[in-house]
Amino acid sequence: MDKKMAVYICTGCGIGDALDIDALTELAEDNKAQFCKSHPFLCGAEGVDMIKRDMEGEGINTIVIAACSMRVNTGVFDFPGALVERVNLREQGVWCHPANDEDTQMLAEDQLRMSLVKAQQSSLPEPYQVQDLSKAILVVGGGLAGVTAAAEAARAGYKTVLVEKEPVLGGWVNGLYKQVGLKPPYNELEEVDIAARIREVEENPDIKVYKGAQIASIAGAPGMFDVTINQNGGQSSERVGAIVMASGAVAYDAGKLGHLGFGRYPDVITGEMFEEMAKKGEFKRPSDGREVKSVAFILCAGSRDPEHLPYCSTICCTESLKQALYLKEKDPGSTVYIFYKDMRALGKYEFLYQRAQKEGTLFFRGEVASIAEEGGSLVIEFDDVLAGDRIRTEAIDLVVLATGMVPTTAIGERIEVKADDQKEEEGPKADEIIKSNILNLQYRQGPEMPTLKYGFADSHFICFPYETRRTGIYAAGSVRAPMDIPSTIADATGAALKAIQCIELTARGSAVHPRVWDLSFPEFFMQRCTQCKRCTVECPFGAINEDEKFNPLPNPTRCRRCGTCMGACPERIISFKNYSVPIIGSMVKSIEVPEEDEEKPRIVIFACENDAYPALDMAGMNRQEISPWVRIIPVRCLGSINLIWIADALSKGIDGILLLGCKHGDDYQCHFIKGSELASIRLSKISETLDRLALESDRVRMEQVSIMDYDRIPQIIAEFAEKLEEVGPNPYKGF
Structure with a gap:
């Protein structure tokens, strides 16, 4: 215009x-x-x-x-x-x-x-318009999270497709005898309400249910996912706009807990097995069929254990409290022991905990040392933290192991996804993907979701818990994190709403988290492409595949508009209408650089707009004084920084360049997953170049900050400025 x-x-x-x-x-x-x-x-x-x-x-x-x-x-x-x-x-x-x-x-x-x-x-920007856009939602998994997400999406007026691999819906909740009370006084056990939820889903004409089915493949992108479903030896095809992944979790393999007696003694069982007894209405020892009069519950059986599951599985404590009450309700004179590391009965579950105490459940805090069988009964030796001694508990009829929760995304062979010719120093550590059979994505980056360090489907759990590295696919329920029934219901509702938001934003040509309402998208000047694959490898969201000639093949609706591809491209062929290598380079060149004798150095700060830029704002709001030498340029992500900007700044006579970006690592905070990590890798290479040009590498620095580090920002800048004073003025100043 x-x-x-x-x-x-x-x-x-x-x-x-x-x-x-x-x-x-x-x-x-x-x-x-x-x-x-x-x-x-x-x-x-x-x-x-x-x-x-x-x-x-x-x-x-x-x-x-x-x-x-x-x-x-x-x-x-x-x-x-x-x-x-x-x-x-x-x-x-x-x-x-x-x-x-x-x-x-x-x-x-x-x-x-x-x-x-x-x-x-x-x-x-001119928004990207999807051809043949679908506003249907695919829900993968028919457990509590899946049926909740499907029902909520349908209530909001969106057609929904639900795929469950088992012949019935309900998942783990189907196996429960009763559930922990969800309404006051919160200490009563309630009938399981999954049947009503299933009925609502199966009777809703806006929800198409596939049972005993699996996803054969998912191709495409938000607004135009093409899904192939295998069922009863045949195949069906569905086109959807967004996906809720609610494939759930399974109990940790108790066979790996031989030190707790499982597999050696028939009267050592799991919580799931005890739940089956409760549904049958009788508690009998598997070894001889004798009626159970004393039960010991071992909490954190495999959980919070570096040799098994390092994390807390959330529901084990409350499920064991509930099961203890099963026995007390049937036989008030029975003896119930609970051996625990920490009793995690938060919030309203405190009322359940108090009831179990009042009804005579005996609690012991510490670590189980051994479980043995003597005289036809089980014996537990326990290092009691409160008593400071080892305690021996005898004549136990049944031991119940509260095994932890393992997400379905963690089941299967681990594979690494990396370009065939990608060298180790070219980028961050490759994504680890579980070679499972849940989504079967037709993505260059692998068939399944990337996972976090414990195998849970990854999400930006700090700021936006449902968002994953696959745009338009939202994790919900225990596949995302261990959670109880109320949390699962809320989580599934949130994921359904995010899927709806994704569809509506995609229909407008807008980005989703975190650059909601951004209508720009990357444009490629293919005539100069050298097919180096840097953009396809470094894109955190799988937004760039390759065509049959190995050229980049963008998928605009998968794109989060972070600009990582732009920063990666050595030929600078990728740009946005309102954000490009020449635009930012021109901004750098427009800075007025005083002569050396004026003793007014200049520092360019490239500030990530998600954490660093708001932290700088908050420093100002708190009236914290910042060095007057700085000139701040907001960037979408440090991953979008092209090294030519640093060359432009130094050739202009800028004395120092400071990159302020999000933290990265296992518990990543970077809103674009790997942007900060990629920036640090690129900077490690530029240091050698600066040294060869007789420009000190100290002139370029990167700092990881969170939005709450606003009080540290002035000091970070001041320390960098002091270092530049030691280094001296940029020798290119004035040229």
């Missing part, structure tokens, strides 16, 4: 008192702005109306708002049909730098100059 650009400067919130607004106005008009206006309350109705009048009367279609952070007032400064750029003069300007100071003014002018350049070079 032919651009008509105007700049609007807010003088409220202390901006007008701290800066020379006339100088900023002159700068704007000298840099291709049609005009520049100021207003004391730009985000108010009068200020917004002023902008709208200029759009209608003057044909303004490119708007630069010099006011508060881009993270606030997003709805207020939303002008459909216009390209809008924000200049942060408040949080990262006058709120963290001295008022009416030369350095503060220079900072404001540079920030305005960079935004003007970006506005001039950006284009209004």
Whole structure:
């Protein structure tokens, strides 16, 4: 479009008192702005109306708002049909730098100059439109999470396809005799309500149910997933827009718990086996059929154990409390022991715990040392933490092991997914995929979901728990994390809502988490592609496959718009209409760099917009003073940083480059999974190049920060500035 650009400067919130607004106005008009206006309350109705009048009367279609952070007032400064750029003069300007100071003014002018350049070079994104878009939802798994997700999606008016491998729906809950009370007083045992949920699903005309079926393959992307289902020797095809993965979990293999007597003594059983006894209405010893009068429950049987399951399985404590009450209700005179490491009966489960205590259940805290059989009964030796001694408990009829929860995604052979020619130093550690038979994705990155360190389907559990690395596929229930019945119901409802959100955003051409409403998508200038495969390998979301000629084959609706592919491409052929290598490079080059004798160094901060940028805002909101040397450029993700930007900055005479990004690791916080990790790998390579060019590698640094590290930000910047003073000015300054 032919651009008509105007700049609007807010003088409220202390901006007008701290800066020379006339100088900023002159700068704007000298840099291709049609005009520049100021207003004391730009985000108010009068200020917004002023902008709208200029759009209608003057044909303004490119708007630069010099006011508060881009993270606030997003709805207020939303002008459909216009390209809008924000200049942060408040949080990262006058709120963290001295008022009416030369350095503060220079900072404001540079920030305005960079935004003007970006506005001039950006284009209004045109949303990607899916052909033959489907708004149906596929739910994989017919347990509690699956039937809940299907029912909730259908209630919201969305056609749903439910696939369950077993001949009946219900999953683990089907095996329960009773469930822990979900309503006051929370200490009563209730009838299992799964049957009503199943009936609702099976009788709903908007839900198509496949039982005794498996997913043969899933191809495509959000809005256009093509699903092939095997059932009864035949195949069916469905087209869906989003997927809820609710394949659940199974009990840990008690055969691996020989040290607790399972497999050696017939009267050592699992909680599932005890539940079967309760459903039959009788508790008899497997060894001789004698009626059970004393039971010992061993909690954390395999859980919270580095040799088995390092994590807590959540439901073991409350399920054992419930089962203890089974026996007490049938025979109040029976003896029940519970041996536990920690009693995790949180919230309303405290009432269940108290009832078990009042009805005579005996609790012992510590570690089971051994289980043996003597005289036809079982004997437990136990290291009691409270008594500080080993305790021997005899004449036990039955030992019940509360085994942990293993997600279905952790069952199967582990395989690594890596490009055939990818060298170890070219990228982060390859994804570990379980070679299972759940989703059978037709993705270059592997047939199943990437998993977290314990085998659970990965999700951005810190900020957005349902999101996985496969866009449009949402994990729910115990396949995502160990959880109880109420949590599973809530989780499945949330996942169904996220699937709906994905479909609706995809229909608009918008990104999903975390760049919701972003209408841009990567464009490829294929004439220069060298088929290096960097973009396909490094994309965290499987958004780029390869065609039959080994060229990149983008799947725009899988894309999260992080720009990792853009940062990876050595030929710089990938760009977005409003975010590209040339755009950011031009922003860097627009910074005014004082001469060396002025002793005003310059530091460019590339700040991840998800954690680092808001942390910088919060430092300003708390009036923490930041070095006036810095010039901040928000980036979608550190993974989008192309090394040419660092070369541009250094050749411009910038003294230092600081990359502030999310934390990464097993418990990743990076909103784009591997962006920070990729940036650190790329920087490890540039250090050698800088040394060869006689430019100190200390001039470039990366720091991992979370949004809550705002109080550390000024110190991080100050320490970097001190290091640059030791290193000295950039020798390219002035050239």
